[in-house]
Amino acid sequence: MHRVAFFDDLAPRWDELSRTGDSRMLEVLGQVPIVPQARILDLGCGTGRTVRYFLGRLGPAGRVSAVDFSPRMLQILKGSIRDPRLACIQADVGELPESLEGFDLVVLFDLLPHLERPREILIDLSRRLLPGGQMVLAHDVGREELNRVHCEQGGAVRADRLPGDDLLVAWFQDAGLEVEDLQATPSTYLLRGRKSPRPLR
Ligand SMILES: C[S@@+](CC[C@H](N)C(=O)[O-])C[C@H]1O[C@@H](n2cnc3c(N)ncnc32)[C@H](O)[C@@H]1O
Numbered sequence: 001m002h003r004v005a006f007f008d009d010l011a012p013r014w015d016e017l018s019r020t021g022d023s024r025m026l027e028v029l030g031q032v033p034i035v036p037q038a039r040i041l042d043l044g045c046g047t048g049r050t051v052r053y054f055l056g057r058l059g060p061a062g063r064v065s066a067v068d069f070s071p072r073m074l075q076i077l078k079g080s081i082r083d084p085r086l087a088c089i090q091a092d093v094g095e096l097p098e099s100l101e102g103f104d105l106v107v108l109f110d111l112l113p114h115l116e117r118p119r120e121i122l123i124d125l126s127r128r129l130l131p132g133g134q135m136v137l138a139h140d141v142g143r144e145e146l147n148r149v150h151c152e153q154g155g156a157v158r159a160d161r162l163p164g165d166d167l168l169v170a171w172f173q174d175a176g177l178e179v180e181d182l183q184a185t186p187s188t189y190l191l192r193g194r195k196s197p198r199p200l201r
Pocket of ligand 1: 007008018043044045046047048049050067068069070073091092093094109110111114115
């Protein structure tokens with residue numbers, strides 16, 4: 001099954017399926033420093049649970065750009081969250097519009113294993129960060145469990161895996177990000193890196 005069709009099919013059940021991980025999602029994202037005026041790019045936003053969390057942490061000047069390639073995921077999100085600080089964009093993370101740039105925080109929550117060219121995508125995303133901006137790769141489930149679930153789920157995601165820490169850290173470094181936090185527990189995952197505060201020449 002094509003990937004977009006797979007996630008479209010999952011969309012009506014996603015809120016219920018993901019609910020068991022919500023407390024771990026809050027635990028992980030709660031460790032990410034966010035200023036009230038931050039501009040956040042939430043990739044693979046699904047039906048919007050992380051979007052809701054970020055909007056709650058932002059002040060009136062903050063902004064969230066929420067991206068997903070599944071029309072049905074975005075339809076559910078738009079039906080439940082109305083906020084002038086939110087922009088929803090239907091796009092593949094591998095083919096983002098150039099206009100999506102200048103972010104303080106780029107987040108991939110429960111997304112990276114689904115990407116077909118993760119290293120290249122992380123390099124592209126890093127270019128969209130402001131100097132000093134942060135990239136967060138996180139999961140509300142541990143690596144072993146995540147990889148097992150994808151295997152059992154089958155379909156378009158059966159071969160999707162979260163790579164080992166060494167490779168992920170190397171990709172962050174290739175993208176010009178300095179790793180500030182890495183926590184791989186049996187029930188959560190967090191990798192947070194920061195772009196140099198000085199603009200690169
Ligand atoms: C496992 S769900 C996670 C959704 C959300 N981040 C959450 O934690 O509730 C993965 C999401 O990423 C989206 N997705 C997967 N690959 C994508 C891609 N290449 N471009 C854009 N969205 C993608 C899917 O449509 C789906 O909504």
